[in-house]
Amino acid sequence: MTRRENADKFHDECGVVGVYGHSEAANLTYLGLHALQHRGQEGAGICSSDGRHLYIEKSMGLVADIFSEKRLKRLPGTIAIGHNRYSTAGSSVLKNVQPIMVNFSLGSLAIAHNGNLVNALELKKELESEGAIFQSTSDSEVIVHLIANSNAGGFYERIIDALSKLYGAFSLLMMTENELIAVRDPYGFRPLSIGKHDGAYVIASETCAFDLIGAAYSRDIEPGEMVIINDKGIRSIKPLYSQKHAFCIFEFIYFSRPDSYIFGNQNVNDIRKNLGRQLARENPIDADLVIPVPDSGVPAALGYAEESGIPFDFGLIRNHYVGRTFIEPKQAIRHFGVKLKLNPVRKLLEGKRVIVVDDSIVRGTTSKKIVKMLKEGGRAKEVHLRISSPPTIGPCFYGIDTPTRKELIASTHTVEEIKKYITADSLCYLSMEGLLKVVTNSEQYCTACFDNNYPVFTPDEKVEQIALF
Numbered sequence: 001m002t003r004r005e006n007a008d009k010f011h012d013e014c015g016v017v018g019v020y021g022h023s024e025a026a027n028l029t030y031l032g033l034h035a036l037q038h039r040g041q042e043g044a045g046i047c048s049s050d051g052r053h054l055y056i057e058k059s060m061g062l063v064a065d066i067f068s069e070k071r072l073k074r075l076p077g078t079i080a081i082g083h084n085r086y087s088t089a090g091s092s093v094l095k096n097v098q099p100i101m102v103n104f105s106l107g108s109l110a111i112a113h114n115g116n117l118v119n120a121l122e123l124k125k126e127l128e129s130e131g132a133i134f135q136s137t138s139d140s141e142v143i144v145h146l147i148a149n150s151n152a153g154g155f156y157e158r159i160i161d162a163l164s165k166l167y168g169a170f171s172l173l174m175m176t177e178n179e180l181i182a183v184r185d186p187y188g189f190r191p192l193s194i195g196k197h198d199g200a201y202v203i204a205s206e207t208c209a210f211d212l213i214g215a216a217y218s219r220d221i222e223p224g225e226m227v228i229i230n231d232k233g234i235r236s237i238k239p240l241y242s243q244k245h246a247f248c249i250f251e252f253i254y255f256s257r258p259d260s261y262i263f264g265n266q267n268v269n270d271i272r273k274n275l276g277r278q279l280a281r282e283n284p285i286d287a288d289l290v291i292p293v294p295d296s297g298v299p300a301a302l303g304y305a306e307e308s309g310i311p312f313d314f315g316l317i318r319n320h321y322v323g324r325t326f327i328e329p330k331q332a333i334r335h336f337g338v339k340l341k342l343n344p345v346r347k348l349l350e351g352k353r354v355i356v357v358d359d360s361i362v363r364g365t366t367s368k369k370i371v372k373m374l375k376e377g378g379r380a381k382e383v384h385l386r387i388s389s390p391p392t393i394g395p396c397f398y399g400i401d402t403p404t405r406k407e408l409i410a411s412t413h414t415v416e417e418i419k420k421y422i423t424a425d426s427l428c429y430l431s432m433e434g435l436l437k438v439v440t441n442s443e444q445y446c447t448a449c450f451d452n453n454y455p456v457f458t459p460d461e462k463v464e465q466i467a468l469f
């Protein structure tokens with residue numbers, strides 16, 4: 001059973017948006033979710049408050065299809081949070097779509113969570129043995145139960161008590177009838193930024209959401225920080241602590257949008273271009289043309305072309321009306337998906353020695369089909385694959401949807417074996433040193449997918465259990 005098909009596990013790879021203090025809170029949240037659609041296409045939801053009640057609308061599907069004008073009108077008030085959820089087979093159902101809204105002894109609460117908790121199953125079992133009834137298979141529901149069950153004094157104390165039991169990644173938005181709370185886990189795995197618009201506060205997974213709304217970026221929510229926004233203003237506390245940070249380096253490589261600024265205001269496009277430049281310095285080859293695997297390979301291919309002096313062009317055309325290859329839940333559809341998505345431009349490729357740049361190889365399926373496509377359909381003379389990250393050898397337990405270790409081709413095959421499998425004329429990856437050279441404060445990243453160095457213990461493997469708090 002693949003990780004994606006295992007319904008017993010939790011998978012969350014999402015985007016979150018929150019607005020406090022705007023008469024069009026739900027509309028702004030909707031726009032923010034639209035900008036963050038790349039972070040999750042399975043379903044989306046918005047919860048709003050008019051100061052007395054919470055209102056919620058959520059469905060499976062894409063943001064633009066879910067929220068009609070009529071539906072948005074059912075979300076009144078000046079506070080809202082929203083969530084985009086990524087597709088995973090085992091849990092591809094409406095009950096897992098967020099925000100999660102509950103009523104408990106202290107009132108109403110809604111939460112939207114980006115990240116993955118590695119001890120969610122243990123916590124769930126514990127809570128169930130104490131009588132909790134779960135409605136979803138989403139790890140985020142654990143957080144709600146922990147808050148409701150906490151014996152700590154006040155509301156904030158309960159939240160802190162609950163969060164201190166969590167291991168793993170959480171960039172979290174919570175709201176009640178009259179406040180918005182944002183928290184980032186002490187490692188800071190997933191990005192979370194705060195900005196201002198029209199005197200209102202806006203919080204989002206990525207700053208590209210601010211651009212669409214017209215909000216100005218203020219700063220990142222810091223790892224371990226909890227920001228509380230209510231009619232008294234904005235307050236920040238630091239209740240969660242870890243000795244180190246572990247920003248997800250894969251956000252730079254693949255997941256975040258190039259126009260976003262994450263992890264201390266670093267532009268994703270800049271980083272990707274520099275990864276391409278570094279890749280060209282490390283792995284030069286004589287060729288006629290540099291082409292990207294669109295879209296995620298585009299900035300790195302531009303960087304590679306600039307550094308090498310080899311002309312750049314779009315040799316593969318992407319059909320934008322199909323989802324990313326990972327999104328279709330079944331393996332059979334995913335195989336078909338590559339062809340559905342990409343087509344070679346023979347006019348550019350015929351008889352040429354082509355360098356094709358992609359951001360990563362996961363199972364190797366995409367690369368194999370692309371090489372075949374470039375040689376057969378495109379009639380390229382040679383195809384040299386360059387990857388702007390090191391070999392992906394470890395699954396992610398902190399919120400990026402990757403398959404199990406044995407499905408990651410680089411965990412069981414050498415670069416030479418992968419080259420043969422995908423039938424490329426040459427294959428080179430970026431080195432780990434090269435990758436770390438490109439980002440600032442290189443010691444602050446989680447690079448587990450490339451070096452198996454997991455900052456927080458993993459649920460699947462008996463990697464040494466490191467206490468989070």
Ligand code: AMP
Nearest residue numbers: 296326360361362363364365366367401
């Ligand atoms: P594969 O065919 O499994 O080797 O997939 C490689 C392709 O998937 C590359 O073109 C990447 O851009 C893309 N990719 C890498 N990581 C992910 C992810 N977590 N979700 C979706 N696509 C991904």
